[in-house]
Amino acid sequence: MSLDSLTDLVSNAVGVLILLLLVTAIQAQKPFNEPPLPIEHQSGLVPAFFYVHGDHIQSIDINAVFTNGLLAATEGDSAAEFQINADFTGRSDELLTLALRPIDTDNWPTFNELQNVDTPLGSVVRDIDAATTFAFLFVHDTGSAESFRLLSQARRWFLDQGIAVGWLPVSDNNPAWLCSWSDVAACQYSPGAYGRGTRG
């Protein structure tokens, strides 16, 4: 056999192997489609908070919450309700916890704006680094299924983006709270589903 024939043979074989490699690589890039188990679990991820109320969803600016909370505590009655921003009021609770109440929710963004990076809410989501942060949703239970429907959509969507999700149902009697005591169970915000690459 001449050297040219041998070269031809080997080149063809390598060509086929490269094609196989491409197919395998494309398959490996497919998202992990198995339905995640909704188990709460510890992780090193930091929560990015959102609040779902009916058909509306809003992000919670933690800096504004604690800055205004601190100002309210130093200026006057620490137990009184204070305005955090246009979307929430807050009240200091025991264990240095802030209880949040939503206001004016009819003007809040909807699920479509969550998906759109050109909106303020969408840009908050765009800035989430899935390697360090997960989405935690407070879901206001009004008794109807609206909030739960939106939660279901948002949870699926966050998981599709590779972002882990945790959530907590809240109500008028059991409002959303924010605190940072790592040894208090109520302050441990956890992802509640195994998203791809997000296990702690």
Place this chain on the structure above:
Amino acid sequence: MIDSRARHELKLELFPFISLFLCVIGVLAFLQNLMVMGEIGSTEEAEAEQAQIFQTPYRVDVYPGNILLSPPASDLSERLPDLALDERAGLDAIERGRNTILTIGGFNLDLTVEDNQGVLGVLFNEIVTVNRLAESRGYPYEEYVLLVVHPGSTDTYHMLRAMMEQAEFRYLRVGLDIGDGTRPQ
């Protein structure tokens, strides 16, 4: 004349050697990629296996004021086959109780009745017992409480979570899922 032909036949071409060299590099790169991808695949499969096969939900549907308990379908004797006699007897009793609950379509509990909170404690203790047995015998099996929260049941949910903060239940894994408000027929 002969010398000139001999020199011509000995002339080496560069192309076949470069081609072979590139082929070898290509094959080595392919093998390396294959090994790396195999490693990633096996990690994902192992995680999926651990997450989906061995962790079994004890479903608790949370409705306004009451809960509906649905234990996992009974296969404890298969999951934990080799036990001491007294352990087996305890597990069999748990299985019989669970089968009864499954036969009647779940166990409905009004959480506002104080005695029922004790009943719930007994049922959750069964999960703790099963998990402890599995762990002590090295069986890869764990039950967790899957709370399915239906619209309007948030206050009941918080009451239930407060009860689960008791020391003996604190280490039970808890899952949280979204209910659509429907009740089983």
